[in-house]
Amino acid sequence: AADGGVLVLGRGVGGRLEVAVEVAEGARHRGLGRRLVTAARRLAGGEPVWAQVSAGNARSLRAFQAAGYRPVGSEALFLRP
Template sequence: MAADVDPAWVARCVAPDPLALPLGARFLAALADRVGAEPGVVDAVLVAPPPAAGPGLELVPAQVDHPRVARARLHRTDVRVWTTPDGAGVLVLGRGVAGRAEVSVEVDPAARGRGLGTALVAAAPALVPGGGPLWAQVAPANTASLRAFLAAGYRPVCAEVLFGP
C-alpha cells in the first residue's frame, strides 16, 4: 500500500484476512476517510509479455479528443496516443503509478467482437520507449477487456485501487 497512513493501523485492520481485506469495501471506506480521497474501482493489474519485433498492427500516432485519452491524462504523464487508420481502435500509453508504463485501449462499439482489442494490446509492448515492462489495469467486470489482455499474453500480477477526487 502506498498511502500516508500508520502501518500499524493498516495491520490491525487487515489482520483477520490480509489477502482479501485490503481490497474490501469496509477497509477502502475507512482508508478513504483517513486520506480524504475517494477510492476508485478495484482493478486487476496485468503485465505484458515481452514485445514482438514491431507492433504487428498498423497504428497511426494521433491527437484525438477521446474519453479514453482524457481519462489517461488524469492518471498518467507522458501520454501518447495511436489509432488504427480507420479510427476504430485507440491505444494509449503513459506513465502511471511509480512511473510505470501503462496501456489502455478502446474499440469502437461497431468494431467489437472481431479481435481488434486483442490486436491493440498485443501491439502495445513494442511501443514502450526503451522496452521495459508494460502494465495494464483492468476492471474485472469489463470481461471483454480482460479477455483481450489475457488472450494477448498479459499475466495478472495483483489488484489495486487508485484514490482520487
C-alpha cells in the same frame, strides 16, 4: 489509433509504462482489442506494461490475456467516510 480503436501508452504511477485501450462498439468482436494491446507490448520494447481492467470487463481481460498479459494483483480505492 486504428480504425475503430485507440491505444494510449505512457508513464503512470512510479514511472511504470501503462496502456489504455478503447474499441468502438461497432468494431468489437473482430480481434482489434487484442491487436492493440499486442502493439503496446511491441512498442514497449521488452519493458513491463501495466494495464487496469475494470472488474466485470471480461472482454478486456480476454484481450489482454490473449496478448500475453498476466494478472499480478488488484488495486482498491478507499474513500473517506
